[in-house]
Amino acid sequence: MEQKKPGAVSRRAVLQLAAVTGVAQLAPPMLIQARGEQAVKLGLDNPLTGTYAATGKNELTGCQLAVEQINAKGGILGRQVELLIEDSTSGDAGTAVQKARKLIDRDKVNFLLGNVNSALSLAMAEVSFEKGVLHVVPGGHTDAITGKTCHWNVFRVCNTTRMLTNAIAKTLMDQYGKKMYFLTSDYAFGHTLQDGYDANLKQYGGTKLGEDLIPLGTTDFSSYLIKAQATNPDIIVFLMNGDDLLNALKQAVQFGLEKRIHLAGANTELEVLEGLPPVARIGDWVAEWYHVQPNVPHVDEFVAAIKKKSGRVPTARTWFGYVGAWTCALAANKAKSLEAVKMAKALQGMELPPEVGLMPDTPFYREGQNQLIGSLFVGHAQAKGEAGPDDLFHVDTVVHGKDVAGTVEESGCKMTWPKA
Structure with missing residues (x-):
C-alpha cells in the first residue's frame, strides 16, 4: 500500500472540510473545472434504418460537421457540445417518441433534433412541447409542424409542403x-x-x-x-x-x-x-438546397468540408442537419441562456449568417411561425451535368421562399407562449 507523504491532506479530508466550513476555495480545482465543462447536449432522433435511412444519415453528417465547427469556435455559452444519436426508424412513431423521451428524460439533452418523417416529427413535437425543450425539425415537411399544430418551442429548417x-x-x-x-x-x-x-x-x-x-x-x-x-x-x-x-x-x-x-x-x-x-x-x-451554387459565398467551403468528412458532396439533407445544429448554437448564444423560452424568443426573425445560410436569399426564421424562409431551386433531373458526376439536377429557376410561403395567418399557426 502506498504510504501518504508527511503533511499530505487526503482528497476526502478536503471535501469534508469544504462541506463543514462552506469555504468554496477548498474544493479541488479538478471538480470546479469539471462543472464548468459540462457539455451542452444535442439529441438527434432520426431514421438510420428503413426507407429514409440515406436521408437521415446525411442529416446526421451535417449535424456532426456543425458540432465540430461550433466546438472549434468556443462551443455554446463557452461549453463544448455533445451530439447524442438515436435511430427513430423510418416510420414507427412509437419508437420515435420513445427515443425522444429517452433523450430528454434520461440523457438530459438541451435540444432535440428530428425527424425526416413528417408524422414522426409531429409526434416528437408533442413530446418536446410537453417537456419544454427547444426542438428543431431539420427535414419533416408536413405543413402542420409550423401550421395548425405549431408550438413556440418547435422550429423547422426545410420548407412546408x-x-x-x-x-x-x-x-x-x-x-x-x-x-x-x-x-x-x-x-x-x-x-x-x-x-x-x-x-x-x-x-x-x-x-x-x-x-x-x-x-x-x-x-x-x-x-x-x-x-x-x-x-x-x-x-x-x-x-x-x-x-x-x-x-x-x-x-x-x-x-x-x-x-x-x-x-x-x-x-x-x-x-x-x-x-x-x-x-x-x-x-x-x-x-431545397443544391451543392452547385456559383457565386454564393461559403458554399464551396461547405462542400469541401463535407467531402473531406464523408467522401461525398452534401445534399439538401446534409444542409438541413447542418442548419439544425447551428440553429441551436445561434439561439443559445444570442439569448445568453439555455432556457428554452429565451432561446425561442431569440430565434424570432433571426437571419442565418452567410456561412450557415448558404443560399442566394438570406434564410430567416419567420416570427410567429418558426418556419425558415430561404430559397427554393426549381429545375429538372439530369443524367450528368457540367459540374461532374454528382451534378444530377439542373436549376432552372431560383424561387424566393417569401414569395411562396403565404402569410402566417394562412399557415394556420396560432402560437401561444408560456406565461412569464
Missing part, C-alpha cells in the same frame, strides 16, 4: 398541361403535398384525374402506374420521397411511361437521383 407545390405547380401546368394524376405517399407528408397541389389546380384551372394513396415502404408500383397511364394524363405527379420515389421512378421508366407522359413531383433529393439509373434521372422537381 405548400411552399414546395407553390414553387412548381404553375410552371408544370404552363409547360406540360393541366391534366394530372397523382401517386401519393399515404401519411402526413404525402397528404399535405396533395392538399397543396389540389389548391394549385383549383387556382390555375388544372384537372385532377385521380389519386392513389400508397403505403410507405411499397416496392411494387406496377398496378398504380398502369392505372395512372389509363387516364391519359399530361403529367403523372409523384408525391413521395426516399426509396419509395426511387422505386416508383425506376418502374415508370421500365414501363416506358416517360416517352408518353411527363413525370414530375414536388421535392426530390440527391440521394434519390444517385440511386436511379441514368435513364430514370428525369422529370421536374424542387431541390
Whole structure:
C-alpha cells in the first residue's frame, strides 16, 4: 500500500472540510473545472434504418460537421457540445417518441433534433412541447409542424409542403398541361403535398384525374402506374420521397411511361437521383438546397468540408442537419441562456449568417411561425451535368421562399407562449 507523504491532506479530508466550513476555495480545482465543462447536449432522433435511412444519415453528417465547427469556435455559452444519436426508424412513431423521451428524460439533452418523417416529427413535437425543450425539425415537411399544430418551442429548417407545390405547380401546368394524376405517399407528408397541389389546380384551372394513396415502404408500383397511364394524363405527379420515389421512378421508366407522359413531383433529393439509373434521372422537381451554387459565398467551403468528412458532396439533407445544429448554437448564444423560452424568443426573425445560410436569399426564421424562409431551386433531373458526376439536377429557376410561403395567418399557426 502506498504510504501518504508527511503533511499530505487526503482528497476526502478536503471535501469534508469544504462541506463543514462552506469555504468554496477548498474544493479541488479538478471538480470546479469539471462543472464548468459540462457539455451542452444535442439529441438527434432520426431514421438510420428503413426507407429514409440515406436521408437521415446525411442529416446526421451535417449535424456532426456543425458540432465540430461550433466546438472549434468556443462551443455554446463557452461549453463544448455533445451530439447524442438515436435511430427513430423510418416510420414507427412509437419508437420515435420513445427515443425522444429517452433523450430528454434520461440523457438530459438541451435540444432535440428530428425527424425526416413528417408524422414522426409531429409526434416528437408533442413530446418536446410537453417537456419544454427547444426542438428543431431539420427535414419533416408536413405543413402542420409550423401550421395548425405549431408550438413556440418547435422550429423547422426545410420548407412546408405548400411552399414546395407553390414553387412548381404553375410552371408544370404552363409547360406540360393541366391534366394530372397523382401517386401519393399515404401519411402526413404525402397528404399535405396533395392538399397543396389540389389548391394549385383549383387556382390555375388544372384537372385532377385521380389519386392513389400508397403505403410507405411499397416496392411494387406496377398496378398504380398502369392505372395512372389509363387516364391519359399530361403529367403523372409523384408525391413521395426516399426509396419509395426511387422505386416508383425506376418502374415508370421500365414501363416506358416517360416517352408518353411527363413525370414530375414536388421535392426530390440527391440521394434519390444517385440511386436511379441514368435513364430514370428525369422529370421536374424542387431541390431545397443544391451543392452547385456559383457565386454564393461559403458554399464551396461547405462542400469541401463535407467531402473531406464523408467522401461525398452534401445534399439538401446534409444542409438541413447542418442548419439544425447551428440553429441551436445561434439561439443559445444570442439569448445568453439555455432556457428554452429565451432561446425561442431569440430565434424570432433571426437571419442565418452567410456561412450557415448558404443560399442566394438570406434564410430567416419567420416570427410567429418558426418556419425558415430561404430559397427554393426549381429545375429538372439530369443524367450528368457540367459540374461532374454528382451534378444530377439542373436549376432552372431560383424561387424566393417569401414569395411562396403565404402569410402566417394562412399557415394556420396560432402560437401561444408560456406565461412569464
